[in-house]
Amino acid sequence: MNDTEAIDALLEGLNPRQREAVTHGRGPLLVVAGAGTGKTATLVHRVAWLIAQGVDPARILLLTFTRRAAAEMLRRVDGVLRRAERLGGAPKTSRVWGGTFHAVATRLLRRFGKSLGLPEGFSIHDRTDSEDLLHVVRSSLGFDKLDRRFPKKGTCMALYSRCVNSQAKLADVLARHFPWCREWDAQLKQLFDAYVDRKESLGVLDYDDLLLFWHALVSDEAAGRTVRGLFDCVLVDEYQDTNRLQAEILHRLVPDGKGLTVVGDDAQSIYSFRAATVRNILDLPKQYPDLAVLTLEQNYRGTEPILAATNGVIGLASERYAKNLWSTRGQGERPALVTCEDEDDQTRYAIERILEHREAGIDLRRQAVLFRASHHSMTLEAELARRNIPFHKYGGLKFVETAHVKDLLAFLRLAENPRDIVAGMRILPLLPGIGPGRARTLVEMVAAAGGRFDPWRAWCPPEACRGAWPALMSLLEGLFAAKESLPAQVHRVREFYAPILAERYDNAAARGRDLEQLEQIAARYRDRQTMLTELALDPPSSTQDLAGPPELDDDYLVLSTIHSAKGLEWDAVYVLHAADGNIPSDLATGSPEEIEEERRLFYVALTRAKSWLYVLCPLRYYHFSGGRGDRHGYAQRTRFLPESVVPLFRQVVPTREAAGADDPSALRTPLTSRAVRRQTKDLW
């Protein structure tokens, strides 16, 4: 096969615009790709094309939004290359640098961090750990004892993080995003100063540090040259969701734009709460005067009616890059706008349609239920479980964020880095007779001893702890020596932790199984540091996820937050709780910008659908907070579906009789005297 044939084979199936993007030369390139326009395919083929052109895979950097996205893309690159070469050669992409900004930062800093004075074995704190450390610092400064309430640790963290990621002054961030915290300006400064110092002395980096130090690395004269010299081509996906710090890293990494490819869609920017800014896309032409801009507008995903509806929704956005998405997929059903009476109604309707589609040959895994907030799917999850319908949930509380898993990992973390006081503060109070007070002094002792456990050996524990203390010491010493295999280490921790688990948590059995699973997983990692790093940077979203690639024959429905559904697509998509207050979230209606972001979020949800789209809106919702009886309120259809776009949907009002007839238990709020009383109570 000659070169021309090989190139043709590689470009097979791409439209002219995509080909142009794929075969673009070495000058900087921006691909503005609307939803469903084959953005991923284009990026995949471009990587394949570069490799086919002779670029060394080890000198390609592919920055994505999640690790999963990177792995998936590289898998597809291999597929394309194999097809083009018509041979089943070994994968060529194993040496490509693929991953999130944070993961790549970690890799670079492990290798070159020494030149910045970073310790070789730095630990990585996830969001919760960072908040915990901030809490420790806050109490050591005495801010928890002030007469007026100091902002919560989560708020402090959000503030700190936004300053770093948007590279903005605290005063500006306070004024723009946290006006109710302005009175604490001085204390916050002090807190953040102390937090930064503390991280340094503990040998710990948080998420923001990873970016910050990568930035420092490429800003440094000598180190910058080295790092820049590693890559011939840099490709960035989902650029609309990067923040200012990431943009500056990129600019310093590729100052002349040579070999740079950036892909994004301003209409899908949904991470401004993480300081992402569309300005990164809009300003790219200013950074690179010779930037080529290509727009992909041909939509391959949705049917015409779906596209008409999604275009209608985004058409109401106050400001956007003009794009006219057009479909080649032809006719299909108009998307459904389903007005449900309440949440049970919504659940029932969704499950009926899901099963119907499955009967018609659309596997569960080709269908997804999407929602704004993780808890919006609780009722549905309960009902799916009751009916034995398998599902995987993405987004929301992660496996590694559950208390018992965090506990277990804290033992490993402490052994890895004894100065990590967050790990210590987690483990020590698990023992009887040790509370926050003693834990703090103990943890400070080790930190002061430069990370040696000697002071603990000499410590005389209180009565209640006489038995447990020596056991903990021998456990930690065993782990510290790290002579055993990783699963064996986890096993030891489990043995020590089992009685604590049983005593402190309910449903200890289920939690125990999680930990067993963790022990199994441990075998997959090269070493302890790798395991801790990877779990911090890329937490598996569910236990099922941890269990490894699912069996081919097992079919499961996907439940996902809209954020976690970014970049994915399904044949049938169900969007739950399309009511004002949920989308847009009540918590995000403070400013017009926030509302616009919620609109894009809704747009992202709708554009995940290929053939069938159901938007469900329960009009009545219950909230069980605030004491006796269940109260409820009435919701309005989301403001993103005003009368003007409603005709793009077919309106559906499910009937109860049909739904409940053959399954009385499905009717969980029958119209009984109770409902009558409730309606009466509505009058006041």
Added chain:
DNA sequence: CTGTTGAAATTTTTT
């Protein structure tokens, strides 16, 4: 200083 109890406040999205 620990561990428990009760009251009050807050309640999203994620690397």
Added chain:
DNA sequence: ATTTCAACAG
């Protein structure tokens, strides 16, 4: 429903 804080008994 969960988290956080203050108060109090051991």
